[in-house]
Amino acid sequence: MSDILLSLSGVHTHIGSYHILHGVDLSVRRGKVTMLLGRNGAGKTTTLRTIMGLWRASAGAIALDGRAITDAATPDIARMGVAYVPETMGIFSQLTVRENMTLATANGRFDETRLEETFGFFPVLKTKWNDRAGLLSGGQKQMLAIARAIIERRRLLVVDEPTKGLAPAIIDHLIEAMNRLKQAQTTILLVEQNFHMARSVGDDVAVMDDGVIVHRGAMADLAADEALQQRLLGLNLASHQ
Amino acid sequence: MTRPSLLGRLISEDYPRNRVLAGLLIIAFVGLALAPFLFPGTRPLSVATRICIFILLAASYDVVLGYTGIVSFGHAMFFGFGAYGVAIMLARGWVGWDAMAIGLAAALALSAAVAALIGLISLRVKAIFFSMMTLAVASFALILATQMRDLTGGEDGLTFRLPPALMPSFRLVAEPLFGVRIDGRILTYYLIFGTSLAFFLLLLRIVNSPFGRVLQAIRENEFRAEALGFSVVLHRTLAGVIGACVATIAGALLAIALRYNGPAASMSFEIMVDSILLMAVIGGMGTLYGPLIGAVLIVLAQYYLQPGMEILSSALSGFPVLPALFHPDRWLLWLGVLFVTIVYFFPSGVVGRLRALSASRPARSA
Numbered sequence: 001m002s003d004i005l006l007s008l009s010g011v012h013t014h015i016g017s018y019h020i021l022h023g024v025d026l027s028v029r030r031g032k033v034t035m036l037l038g039r040n041g042a043g044k045t046t047t048l049r050t051i052m053g054l055w056r057a058s059a060g061a062i063a064l065d066g067r068a069i070t071d072a073a074t075p076d077i078a079r080m081g082v083a084y085v086p087e088t089m090g091i092f093s094q095l096t097v098r099e100n101m102t103l104a105t106a107n108g109r110f111d112e113t114r115l116e117e118t119f120g121f122f123p124v125l126k127t128k129w130n131d132r133a134g135l136l137s138g139g140q141k142q143m144l145a146i147a148r149a150i151i152e153r154r155r156l157l158v159v160d161e162p163t164k165g166l167a168p169a170i171i172d173h174l175i176e177a178m179n180r181l182k183q184a185q186t187t188i189l190l191v192e193q194n195f196h197m198a199r200s201v202g203d204d205v206a207v208m209d210d211g212v213i214v215h216r217g218a219m220a221d222l223a224a225d226e227a228l229q230q231r232l233l234g235l236n237l238a239s240h241q
Numbered sequence: 242m243t244r245p246s247l248l249g250r251l252i253s254e255d256y257p258r259n260r261v262l263a264g265l266l267i268i269a270f271v272g273l274a275l276a277p278f279l280f281p282g283t284r285p286l287s288v289a290t291r292i293c294i295f296i297l298l299a300a301s302y303d304v305v306l307g308y309t310g311i312v313s314f315g316h317a318m319f320f321g322f323g324a325y326g327v328a329i330m331l332a333r334g335w336v337g338w339d340a341m342a343i344g345l346a347a348a349l350a351l352s353a354a355v356a357a358l359i360g361l362i363s364l365r366v367k368a369i370f371f372s373m374m375t376l377a378v379a380s381f382a383l384i385l386a387t388q389m390r391d392l393t394g395g396e397d398g399l400t401f402r403l404p405p406a407l408m409p410s411f412r413l414v415a416e417p418l419f420g421v422r423i424d425g426r427i428l429t430y431y432l433i434f435g436t437s438l439a440f441f442l443l444l445l446r447i448v449n450s451p452f453g454r455v456l457q458a459i460r461e462n463e464f465r466a467e468a469l470g471f472s473v474v475l476h477r478t479l480a481g482v483i484g485a486c487v488a489t490i491a492g493a494l495l496a497i498a499l500r501y502n503g504p505a506a507s508m509s510f511e512i513m514v515d516s517i518l519l520m521a522v523i524g525g526m527g528t529l530y531g532p533l534i535g536a537v538l539i540v541l542a543q544y545y546l547q548p549g550m551e552i553l554s555s556a557l558s559g560f561p562v563l564p565a566l567f568h569p570d571r572w573l574l575w576l577g578v579l580f581v582t583i584v585y586f587f588p589s590g591v592v593g594r595l596r597a598l599s600a601s602r603p604a605r606s607a
Binding site: 052 | 455457464472527
């Protein structure tokens with residue numbers, strides 16, 4: 001079994017007349033957390049949406065566990081075990097927390113052990129179980145979106161900026177949850193602007209700029225190299241402590 | 242987790258969540274269940290029959306529009322298929338339950354096939370093109386119904402006899418019950434009431450099932466639903482087929498109630514806009530109780546607004562202008578004013594507004 005679960009080779013994506021991805025090469029290792037970093041507009045979200053088939057790759061190849069998914073329909077990709085948590089949280093606000101979670105199960109029934117495990121990550125969801133998802137706070141919505149992605153055992157979690165707009169205390173809670181998922185050998189591709197979170201959970205890192213990957217390596221190496229951070233991300237680490 | 246009560250199971254735990262709404266639903270249910278005894282006479286029975294049929298029809302449309310977000314202008318076509326299915330069989334002189342069943346089965350098959358075809362072909366296109374497509378297909382079906390005189394009776398339609406047990410001359414028991422003679426008209430009413438109730442509860446079960454939740458998820462955000470592994474086209478097509486089949490059953494009930502069917506009675510654009518669409522919008526989309534309330538309000542307005550205005554106009558005879566303003570001939574104007582007022586003050590429909598008032602209360606937790 002290959003060490004690589006997901007691979008993108010020379011992926012180009014056009015949205016209308018705009019050429020967004022210019023040949024993305026990316027590998028996600030099995031059981032590891034791969035961070036996809038980059039400035040706003042670098043093409044991170046487009047990369048995730050292209051992986052999910054929400055936007056079609058106009059060239060290049062995407063493979064999941066060696067199987068080509070470049071032209072697969074989004075529902076088929078999801079059924080192959082890829083869970084996507086979009087930037088906009090991806091919850092259904094008119095449905096209850098329970099109904100949101102039920103939608104993510106394979107047969108409409110919960111594995112009780114898995115459900116209790118998920119409640120362990122996000123205890124607040126248990127208390128809000130029958131509340132409409134639209135009434136949850138921003139942090140709780142994000143927790144629900146991630147909980148929905150992990151309620152079934154997935155091969156790959158694709159998560160887009162889970163910390164966006166959240167309070168620091170909630171971010172710390174999400175970091176803790178991500179680290180517990182990581183300990184459970186869950187493979188995660190995580191887009192993140194919050195360097196504190198990236199440094200706390202990432203194993204590998206890829207940095208994007210203008211639709212291409214400009215850096216690949218270990219997250220720990222990037223976290224230790226302030227000059228590289230400054231060059232790739234324009235970061236002043238002091239502001240992210 | 243506590244086991245729901247019998248009522249809870251019947252309504253698939255889709256509780257009204259508002260006391261006023263619960264009261265209105267109880268009044269509607271009791272009023273319709275006991276209509277022949279509470280409001281004796283031919284006209285009230287016709288009104289109650291029409292309410293039952295249009296509750297089912299508007300509810301079936303809400304599965305398509307309210308739960309799935311598909312704007313279809315072709316729903317009256319499926320209503321017409323059901324009415325013609327029964328009418329064509331019975332008008333051929335084969336008066337029996339088996340003829341009605343065969344006619345309904347053929348209509349259901351036709352509706353399911355047409356709905357599936359429209360769905361698979363056109364749900365991939367943008368919403369406005371889908372709406373135009375349904376309008377075109379419905380117009381085509383209406384033209385066919387008026388042109389195929391040998392089969393459908395053309396503009397004149399078809400008049401027919403029902404099985405003996407449903408004819409007014411039939412007596413179930415010799416003595417009146419609570420002063421009401423239990424004849425074929427009453428049996429027809431309860432056949433329609435019972436069928437409408439059963440299929441309304443079935444629709445409640447469907448929209449509250451995992452399938453119904455997927456439909457709601459698709460309505461809210463189809464990309465998110467796809468990312469969870471649900472095929473939008475397949476689910477929307479299935480919803481369209483379910484809505485079409487239930488509308489077909491409502492159409493068959495209309496034909497049974499009228500002992501007649503023609504293009505204006507069941508397939509016209511007026512049925513689509515003045516009844517189905519208005520009932521769903523005024524009652525509140527995305528909740529089956531909305532079309533129920535909408536159907537009651539609109540059918541009552543269609544039948545009683547004009548007589549009510551006649552009384553009002555007479556009562557205001559001593560005043561200038563007012564008697565003319567409320568003259569019974571102007572009932573359509575006031576019906577329009579009533580609709581505009583309801584839509585203005587209840588943009589999410591009567592049920593949506595009532596539920597929104599209760600939404601601030603804390604919900605049940607696990």
